[in-house]
Amino acid sequence: xxxxxxxxxxxxxxxxxxxxxxxxxxxxxxxxxxxxxxxxxxxxxxxxxxxxxxxxxxxxxxxxxxxxxxxxxxxxxxxxxxxxxxxxxxxxxxxxxxxxxxxxxxxxxxxxxxxxxxxxxxxxxxxxxxxxxxx
Numbered sequence: 003x004x005x006x007x008x009x010x011x012x013x014x015x016x017x018x019x020x021x022x023x024x025x026x027x028x029x030x031x032x033x034x035x036x037x038x039x040x041x042x043x044x045x046x047x048x049x050x051x052x053x054x055x056x057x058x059x060x061x062x063x064x065x066x067x068x069x070x071x072x073x074x075x076x077x078x079x080x081x082x083x084x085x086x087x088x089x090x091x092x093x094x095x096x097x098x099x100x101x102x103x104x105x106x107x108x109x110x111x112x113x114x115x116x117x118x119x120x121x122x123x124x125x126x127x128x129x130x131x132x133x134x135x136x137x
Contacts, residue, residue: 013021
């Protein structure tokens with residue numbers, strides 16, 4: 003039997019360095035092909051995110067408008083019931099509030115003062131029409 007037939011042969015320093023350098027070049031080649039693909043994917047995801055944010059802003063604005071209209075309708079109903087002298091049976095918590103949440107987002111637009119002013123003006127006009135004019 004030959005001596006050393008069972009042991010693997012030892013690499014020379016030159017062979018070991020060549021092997022390491024080859025692996026390093028292969029790694030660099032892989033990075034050169036993978037990195038641009040990764041960056042493109044990341045850019046596409048950022049564009050999608052920005053698009054979704056814009057859609058959410060639009061939806062939130064539309065919901066704010068709907069809530070504002072519903073509150074104005076509810077206030078009009080309350081004023082009508084009050085004019086008729088009947089008890090108001092509506093519930094105050096029927097509509098959600100539109101204040102800013104814990105996330106720190108902007109509050110939804112509200113136009114309570116304008117609608118209350120116009121209702122007061124309309125109510126005063128109706129009251130004046132029912133009251134006889136003073137001479």
